[in-house]
Amino acid sequence: MRREEKQRNHGMTEMKTRQVEQMTPEFEADVEELISHYPVSKRSASLPLLHHWQNHFGFVDDTGIEWIAAKLDLTPINILELLTFYPWFRREAAGKTIIRVCRTLACAMAGSYDVKEKFCEAVGLDPHVEHHGFGSAPPTTPDGKFSVEFVECLACCGSAPVALIGDDLVENIKPSDVPAIVKNLK
Numbered sequence: 550m551r552r553e554e555k556q557r558n559h560g561m562t563e564m565k566t567r568q569v570e571q572m573t574p575e576f577e578a579d580v581e582e583l584i585s586h587y588p589v590s591k592r593s594a595s596l597p598l599l600h601h602w603q604n605h606f607g608f609v610d611d612t613g614i615e616w617i618a619a620k621l622d623l624t625p626i627n628i629l630e631l632l633t634f635y636p637w638f639r640r641e642a643a644g645k646t647i648i649r650v651c652r653t654l655a656c657a658m659a660g661s662y663d664v665k666e667k668f669c670e671a672v673g674l675d676p677h678v679e680h681h682g683f684g685s686a687p688p689t690t691p692d693g694k695f696s697v698e699f700v701e702c703l704a705c706c707g708s709a710p711v712a713l714i715g716d717d718l719v720e721n722i723k724p725s726d727v728p729a730i731v732k733n734l735k
């Protein structure tokens with residue numbers, strides 16, 4: 550086995566251990582409560598459990614996929630296919646603060662491509678790196694502080710262009726506003 554491969558596998562083992570070790574009785578109780586909302590079909594709890602896992606751990610590793618599948622009497626592929634279909638979910642850690650810039654029509658016409666480029670420049674990321682989802686984390690700064698990605702409509706088209714920064718929606722962003730916004734995040 551090549552050295553890099555060994556290191557990668559070692560990292561995955563550590564990641565696996567970490568997520569399992571962080572499982573608490575409270576976390577499991579919350580899972581049971583979520584499942585109880587779907588008495589007809591436990592499978593319907595798949596997305597809520599993925600959100601719950603990612604909110605708690607930051608991403609969903611293989612142990613998460615297997616654990617959720619077992620909890621819902623499914624096979625891991627049933628969870629993996631959801632995780633890789635919805636760009637919101639990821640199998641790798643992203644930055645502490647994720648900057649999600651809307652690129653749907655109203656925002657695109659109002660300049661969101663320029664805004665995203667400015668965010669990348671302000672945090673030190675290459676604005677031309679593409680991110681395709683499929684469970685991968687968005688481009689992230691080496692210090693792990695920021696990720697920047699495009700997302701689809703954030704349902705705030707009247708104040709385009711908009712971005713979701715962490716949990717905060719920021720509206721009517723001008724490219725010239727971006728350095729000050731990022732400075733406040735640091």
Ligand code: FES
Pocket residue numbers: 651652653654655656657701702703704705706707709710711
């Ligand atoms: S198009 Fe950007 S919020 Fe709707």
